[in-house]
Amino acid sequence: MRNVVIHDPTLRDGQHAVKHQLGADALRRYAEAADTARIPVVEVGHGNGLGASSFQVGSAAVSDDEMLSTVRESLRHSRMGVFMLPGWGTCGDLRKAIDHGADVVRIGVHATESSLAERHLGFLREAGAEAHCVLMMSHMASPAELAEHAAQAVGFGAQGVGIMDSAGHFLSSDVTARISAMVDAVGTVPVIFHGHNNLGMAVANSVAAVDAGASIIDGCARGFGAGAGNTQLEVLVPVLERHGYATGIDLYALLDAADLAERELMPAPPVTASMSIVSGLAGVFSGFKHRVVELSALAGVDPRDVFFELGRRQSIAGQEDLIVDVVAELSARQTTR
Amino acid sequence: MTELAESRSGAVDPVRVAVIGTGAIGQDLVSKIHRSSVLDCRLVAGRNPDSAGLRRAANLGYPTTAGGIEAVLAAGSPFDVVFDATSAASHRKHWRLLEPLGTVVVDMTPSNIGQMVVPTVTGIQAGTGRNVNLISCGGQASVPVVHALATNFRVTYFEVVSTVASAVAGRATRMNLDEYVATTGHAVTTFSGVSDVKAILNISPAVPPATFRTAVHARIDGADAAVVRAVLDPVAEQMRTFAPGYEITGCTVIGDRVTVALQVTANSDVLPVYAGNLDIINSAAIMVAEQHAAALHRTRREAAR
Numbered sequence: 001m002r003n004v005v006i007h008d009p010t011l012r013d014g015q016h017a018v019k020h021q022l023g024a025d026a027l028r029r030y031a032e033a034a035d036t037a038r039i040p041v042v043e044v045g046h047g048n049g050l051g052a053s054s055f056q057v058g059s060a061a062v063s064d065d066e067m068l069s070t071v072r073e074s075l076r077h078s079r080m081g082v083f084m085l086p087g088w089g090t091c092g093d094l095r096k097a098i099d100h101g102a103d104v105v106r107i108g109v110h111a112t113e114s115s116l117a118e119r120h121l122g123f124l125r126e127a128g129a130e131a132h133c134v135l136m137m138s139h140m141a142s143p144a145e146l147a148e149h150a151a152q153a154v155g156f157g158a159q160g161v162g163i164m165d166s167a168g169h170f171l172s173s174d175v176t177a178r179i180s181a182m183v184d185a186v187g188t189v190p191v192i193f194h195g196h197n198n199l200g201m202a203v204a205n206s207v208a209a210v211d212a213g214a215s216i217i218d219g220c221a222r223g224f225g226a227g228a229g230n231t232q233l234e235v236l237v238p239v240l241e242r243h244g245y246a247t248g249i250d251l252y253a254l255l256d257a258a259d260l261a262e263r264e265l266m267p268a269p270p271v272t273a274s275m276s277i278v279s280g281l282a283g284v285f286s287g288f289k290h291r292v293v294e295l296s297a298l299a300g301v302d303p304r305d306v307f308f309e310l311g312r313r314q315s316i317a318g319q320e321d322l323i324v325d326v327v328a329e330l331s332a333r334q335t336t337r
Numbered sequence: 338m339t340e341l342a343e344s345r346s347g348a349v350d351p352v353r354v355a356v357i358g359t360g361a362i363g364q365d366l367v368s369k370i371h372r373s374s375v376l377d378c379r380l381v382a383g384r385n386p387d388s389a390g391l392r393r394a395a396n397l398g399y400p401t402t403a404g405g406i407e408a409v410l411a412a413g414s415p416f417d418v419v420f421d422a423t424s425a426a427s428h429r430k431h432w433r434l435l436e437p438l439g440t441v442v443v444d445m446t447p448s449n450i451g452q453m454v455v456p457t458v459t460g461i462q463a464g465t466g467r468n469v470n471l472i473s474c475g476g477q478a479s480v481p482v483v484h485a486l487a488t489n490f491r492v493t494y495f496e497v498v499s500t501v502a503s504a505v506a507g508r509a510t511r512m513n514l515d516e517y518v519a520t521t522g523h524a525v526t527t528f529s530g531v532s533d534v535k536a537i538l539n540i541s542p543a544v545p546p547a548t549f550r551t552a553v554h555a556r557i558d559g560a561d562a563a564v565v566r567a568v569l570d571p572v573a574e575q576m577r578t579f580a581p582g583y584e585i586t587g588c589t590v591i592g593d594r595v596t597v598a599l600q601v602t603a604n605s606d607v608l609p610v611y612a613g614n615l616d617i618i619n620s621a622a623i624m625v626a627e628q629h630a631a632a633l634h635r636t637r638r639e640a641a642r
Contacts, residue, residue, distance in 0.1 A: 054535050055496045055554040055594060087538040090515040112542045113503060115511045140542070298591065314543035321498055321552035324589050324596055 004245045005190070005216045007041040007104075008034055008233060009225075010261060011071065012083055013194075013218075015047035016226035016287045017270060020060040024070045026264050027062070030221070031074035033257035037250050039233075041104050043081035044071040047226065047287060048318070049108060050082055050097055051089030056320050057287065064093065068100035079103035083134075085318065086116045091123045098127050104160075106132040110316050111141035111163070114149035114156070121156040131159050132216075134192060137316050138163035139170055139283055143181035151185040160216055162192020166287075166317055168199055168228060168280040172208040183213035194218035195231040198280025200272055202231035203239055210245055221261035222269045227279050227286030229270030234258040278304045282311030291323050299331040306330060349634040351377035354626060355409050357431065358422030359383035359390025360507045361608065362445050362615050366420050367394045368606045369623045375630040376623070379416060382408050393607070406431050415440045417633060418626045422446070424509040425516045432468055441629050443469045443622045446509065447516040453524055455480040456624050457575045469625050473517050474614035475499035475536060476524040477621050478551040478583075482597050485572045486555050486565070487529035494556040495525050500539040502546035505612040514538060549613030550586075550600040562590040569597060580604070580620040582613055 011027055027044060034042045044067050046052045046060045053060040060067075072080055081104040082097045094105060105124050107117040117133045124131035133153035138146055150161045163178060170178075175193065182191050193209035195202035195218070206217050217240070219233030234257075237249050262269055275293060279286055284307050292310070296303035309326045354376050356366050363381070367390075370376045381394035386403035395401045402408035406427075409419060415438035421428050425448035432450055435442050444451050451468025453459070458480055471477065479497040486492055499521075501510070510517070521536035541547040557565075566588045576583040582602030589596045601613025608615055 054498075054537065055494070055556075055596075056498045056537060056552070086514045087518070087540065090518055092515070110540065110542060113540055115508070116514065116540060119512050119515070295591075313547075314541070316539065316541055316543075318498075318537070318539045319500055319541065321500075321550075321554075321596065321598060324552075325587055325598060328587055328589065 001244055001246045003215070004210055004240055004247055005040050006233070006237065006247050006249060007043060007081060007216060007218045008039045008220065009043040009083070009218055009230070010034070010220040010233070010265070011042065011044040013047060013226060013230055014220050014224035014265060015060070017224055017229070017266060019290060020046050020053065020058045022061065022265060024062055024066055027067060027070045028074050029264055030257065030261055031071045033260045035075045035078045037253035037257050039078055039249055041081045042071065042075060042078045043083060044068065045082050048085060049089055050084040050093040052085065057318070065096065065100070068097055068102065072101040081106065083108055084120065086120055088318065091120060094120060094123060095127065098129050102129060104130045104132060106134050108134050108136050108164070111135040111138045112145055112149060114152040117153055118156045121153065121158050125157040131157055132192065133158040133161050134164050134194065135162070136164045137166045137285060138178060139165065139167055139174065140314065143177045146178050147181040147185035150182040154186050154189050158189070160190045160192055161186055162194065162214065162216065164194040165196050165205065166285050167283045168196030168202070168276070168286055169283045170205055171201060172204050175205045175208045176212045179209045179212035179214045190215045192216040192218070196225065196227060196286050197223055197230065197232070197270070197272060198228045198276045198286065203235050206231050206236055207239060207243060210240060210243070221258045222266065224261060224266055224270060225286070227289050228272040228276035275303060278307045282307040284310045284315060285317040287317060288320060288323060291320055295323055295327045299327045301327055301330040301334060349375045349630050350637070351375055352417035352630040352633055353377055353379045354418040354420065355380040355382060355412070355416045356420045356422060357382045357406060357409060359388045360422060360509065361505055361612065362619060363422040364390045364393055365605050365607045365615055365619050366422060366622065367397065367399065369619055371397055373623060373627060375627055380409060380412055382406065406434060410434055417441065418443060418629055420445060420622060425513045441467050441469065443471065443625055445471055445618060445622060447473045447513050447520040449516065449520045449523060453527060454621065454625055455524070455528065456579065456621050457481050457572070458484045458528055471618050471622055472524045473521045474501065474549065474618050475517070475538060475551055476521045477617045478599060478601055479553050480524055480528045481572045481576055482553045482569060482599065483525050484528045485568050486557070487531060489568045490557045490560060492529065492531050492555050492557050494533045495529055495531050496535045496537070496554040497521060497525055497551060498537040498539065498554070499549070499551040499614070500541050500547055501549055501614045502611050503540050503542040504546050505609070505615055506540045546609065546611045548600050548602055548611045550598065553597040555595045556593050557595050558593050560590050560595050562588050565590065565595055565597070579624050580617050582616060
């Protein structure tokens with residue numbers, strides 16, 4: 001039976017669904033439940049990672065320091081993970097996270113920009129943390145490009161390298177082609193897959209990723225996450241087990257953690273709402289959803305048009321300021337019509 | 338006549354300048370120096386003898402070397418102005434070596450050593466033996482807006498988000514993201530008096546490439562979009578006197594959040610039009626050097642009297 005290592009970014013990617021407003025009590029209670037379930041890595045932070053609390057993507061309710069110390073205290077078995085985008089957070093933020101006891105640190109970069117992670121991966125290796133590199137918005141790159149950037153990240157010191165389906169755009173065949181190419185390119189270095197559920201494909205895509213050789217898979221309790229949500233963790237784990245992959249996670253405790261998450265973290269579990277389907281089809285970062293809906297309503301434009309225009313402009317995660325432009329432009333076009 | 342107009346009118350003796358670094362910034366600097374009537378490029382120094390940047394400089398007729406900073410130091414009498422278009426780490430070393438020579442060093446890296454200059458805000462205080470810090474592309478683009486907002490409104494928070502096309506984000510930029518964040522944030526605080534600030538840089542791989550843009554977010558109580566816009570229009574006009582591609586493209590107020598969007602296109606023989614990030618910092622650097630040329634000219638004229 002092959003082992004698959006599950007990473008749980010419920011307390012990081014899930015933040016997108018509640019505009020980064022998770023409080024310390026909620027963080028503590030879920031981290032304890034995840035720890036009881038023996039989930040190997042529990043990731044925490046602002047949705048866009050360390051140092052990302054901002055007007056551009058949303059201000060967090062709780063500081064990075066408090067999030068990290070709260071979750072660290074709650075974990076006895078699980079390792080603590082953090083995430084950071086170069087250009088948003090810095091080595092200073094990484095240092096702080098490691099001092100708080102972060103074990104696994106993921107550097108996120110756009111799919112074709114692995115060179116942005118060079119310095120931070122090097123820093124992490126020197127600091128002694130496990131260093132991963134994840135390529136975001138990976139539907140915007142070909143399998144060959146992803147393989148090239150994965151190999152480059154490994155050259156910079158990444159001990160795990162993978163892709164995020166940040167827009168929830170992939171079908172399973174897309175995932176198979178990409179993960180296979182990456183596994184071929186990086187040999188024994190673990191390959192990571194992080195799915196989103198905009199088109200209802202997250203669990204199936206995660207299975208396809210494992211079948212193609214990925215060995216680290218992300219999932220969130222109840223699928224808590226940006227847009228239509230992430231891969232639903234308590235579905236993913238038993239499905240992987242039925243496929244013959246071992247996760248080491250306790251099913252009953254996992255289900256309890258998911259129930260707790262539904263009660264304490266989210267106003268309602270994520271659904272594949274119309275806007276999330278459009279975001280997935282348009283290939284737009286799932287985290288844009290709230291802002292697109294809000295700004296479109298204020299300007300009286302159709303948010304679906306906004307998503308497709310943002311996709312046409314190849315906007316990437318972090319470019320939330322483009323939403324303002326696109327909404328203003330579509331609104332002006334309407335007025336002159 | 339202003340010093341700048343005087344220097345550009347050609348009534349000033351050319352000053353000897355050198356450029357270190359042959360990436361996109363260095364190449365565009367050489368081409369902008371080539372256009373200037375008062376800057377005389379006497380050396381272009383790189384590290385790789387086969388680099389396209391050195392070839393281009395040689396084709397324009399300028400002396401080139403792959404000997405880096407050592408070649409600049411070995412050039413006999415010191416240059417009046419040295420443009421350092423390398424990396425923040427290299428610049429720290431270069432400055433230690435150049436400082437004793439009394440050369441004006443124009444620092445294109447985000448090393449944050451010298452005196453920060455944003456031409457329309459600080460003016461250009463030329464002098465000798467000075468390290469002039471051009472901050473960052475995001476700093477050059479945003480500080481004029483930040484300064485105008487802080488002067489006219491009560492601002493409690495500033496955030497500056499820039500997007501640069503992947504094709505014109507060179508290796509030094511990619512390795513210096515931390516310095517970019519720190520230096521840009523420091524400049525925003527220095528020129529606004531607002532201590533709560535954040536700087537962010539996105540690198541976009543979009544095809545066709547995205548034009549360099551910056552969003553300035555500010556927290557201002559009771560701001561009105563039209564009033565904000567009226568404050569900023571003259572700022573943009575002033576910027577266009579030396580960076581013609583500077584344009585404010587949007588101004589949105591939602592509650593206490595003001596977002597000003599601006600973009601800069603390049604006016605360059607070397608750079609693609611979307612590379613406003615490189616153009617704006619280079620345009621400012623050339624302005625600093627021309628100003629210094631005018632000051633030197635005055636000093637020399639007085640000494641000769």
